[in-house]
Amino acid sequence: MHVLITAVGARTEHWTDLFNSLCARPDVRLTVLASDVSPATRRELDRLGQRHANFHSQVLPHRLGEARTGHMASIMVRGGPPLSPPPDVVHIIGEAAYLSTWQVLRTRRRHWPAVPTTLYAAQNVVTRFPMPFPLLEQYAYREVDMILPITPAARQVLRVKGYRGAATDIPLGVDTTTFRPRAEAGTVRTFTVGFVGRFEPHKGVLDLLRAAELADCDVLLVGDGSLTADIERAARCRPGRIRRHHWAGHAELPDLLTQMSVLALPALEIVQRNVLPWIGIPLREQFGRVLIEAMACGVPVVGSDVGEIPYVIGDAGLVFPAGDPAALADRLIKLRACPETTRDLAAAGLHRATTEFAWDRIADRLVQIWRQLHERSMSVPIPARAGQQVRDNAGRKVVA
Structure with a gap:
């Protein structure tokens, strides 16, 4: 199964442990497209590419970055050709109202309309963004197949803001091979x-x-x-x-x-x-x-x-x-x-x-969700807009 994950902003470095856990599964091929990320993220993505044959990443340039506006919602990616072969599943690390999320969903709709998409969500406060962000948010709610909030509070915010689709709580994780008890733990002399x-x-x-x-x-x-x-x-x-x-x-x-x-x-x-x-x-x-x-x-x-x-x-x-x-x-x-x-x-x-919260367990849950969505997409035709040329689930060209 080919999984495409997109992510923007400096905090992307916290996701590289998940990428590593996903790549430990031989039946998963992982592509990560990132933008406006930290130098530490670039280095870790390069290391993952050297460590795993089933991992590929690309850091795309951006038109507008977090440093200029102070918020990741405003990041706009520049470039990014369609993948070959196309992904089986797309996962977006970014909130529904982000400009970068809208860009990914637009690309998916244009090139891979049959490919299921999941979206990360962490907002635990009902925030009313200025225009055009509310429009982008509602567009994302209509386009994604499932949203994966990191906490129950984040799921509740989605419902308050109008999302009525499928949602499954998937928390953030920790690499338990790196973060583990040490032999000297508990020997601190002074409290x-x-x-x-x-x-x-x-x-x-x-x-x-x-x-x-x-x-x-x-x-x-x-x-x-x-x-x-x-x-x-x-x-x-x-x-x-x-x-x-x-x-x-x-x-x-x-x-x-x-x-x-x-x-x-x-x-x-x-x-x-x-x-x-x-x-x-x-x-x-x-x-x-x-x-x-x-x-x-x-x-x-x-x-x-x-x-x-x-x-x-x-x-x-x-x-x-x-x-x-x-x-x-x-x-x-x-x-x-x-x-x-x-x-x-x-x-x-x-x-x-x-x-x-172990990333290995979370990776298992994600792969299970993505595989179910992919299998469902293979059995359900995706309707096309009038005059749009797309490929059906068997890969044949179809003109609506």
């Missing part, structure tokens, strides 16, 4: 709360620093962002208690997670104005992938009650009210005072990560 991500106000980093001070515990921060200067000032006030590490890739991150007694994600809800200044877009944590990475390493997790953090944590961690450093400090003190609770949460998190 240390960790954070991995962008040092930005909506991530709650300053709340974490205040909570760590209240709980009198050490801090390990991994990442970078606009609050770096604030973090450095806090470190000077608590010498030797706050450590900061630069951005870490997959190879480094598991070892850094192992240095944490607990990982915290104290995210806040904010209003974003990066499309048009007079249009506010509520921003809530859509998943919190670092939570499942920590769980897979056997590190207990604590998160705020914002967005999908409680859903991802489930019963495998502790949740506190967002914006309440004292409540976060209380959770940290509880874990430090009760090692048995800490061990129980670490075990529950590891089980949750490996049984519900």
Whole structure:
């Protein structure tokens, strides 16, 4: 089965582990078309091509990029010839309202009208975009065969916005061969709360620093962002208690997670104005992938009650009210005072990560969905528009 996946934006680098899991299946041939991606993504796509004979990728140029507008919805791809042979299934990593999603659906309708299409969805807030994005969104709802929301909240947003088609929840995943418990896990000498991500106000980093001070515990921060200067000032006030590490890739991150007694994600809800200044877009944590990475390493997790953090944590961690450093400090003190609770949460998190969020398991579910859609498409003729020349499911040319 030939699967075409399209993806845009710097965050595409987080999908390469899924691509690797898909390519481990000998009955899958995978083509990835990407655009406006990071240098790290380009390097990883090249490595996948060297590792797997059934993987091919191409980074397409773009007319309009995320850097100019601040939002992936505005990315427009330039070029991209039709594939030969054509795909059996198309999967779009991008929301329904994206310009790039509209481009892919238009290409599919023109060249492969019988090919089933699935679409990723992560929006967990009902957002009303300016024109023409609502029109693109409704067009996508009509064109795709199935949407794959990453959380139940994302599925509910689809229904509120008018999507009535098939939907199956498919979460984000973690590479459990890379993110796994280390022999030295649990040997952290001083109780240390960790954070991995962008040092930005909506991530709650300053709340974490205040909570760590209240709980009198050490801090390990991994990442970078606009609050770096604030973090450095806090470190000077608590010498030797706050450590900061630069951005870490997959190879480094598991070892850094192992240095944490607990990982915290104290995210806040904010209003974003990066499309048009007079249009506010509520921003809530859509998943919190670092939570499942920590769980897979056997590190207990604590998160705020914002967005999908409680859903991802489930019963495998502790949740506190967002914006309440004292409540976060209380959770940290509880874990430090009760090692048995800490061990129980670490075990529950590891089980949750490996049984519900492992990329290998998610890849199995995706292949099963795509194969069913492909088999159904082979048995159901696709009607053509008047005068349009297309090929039927047997490959014969048909003029409507």
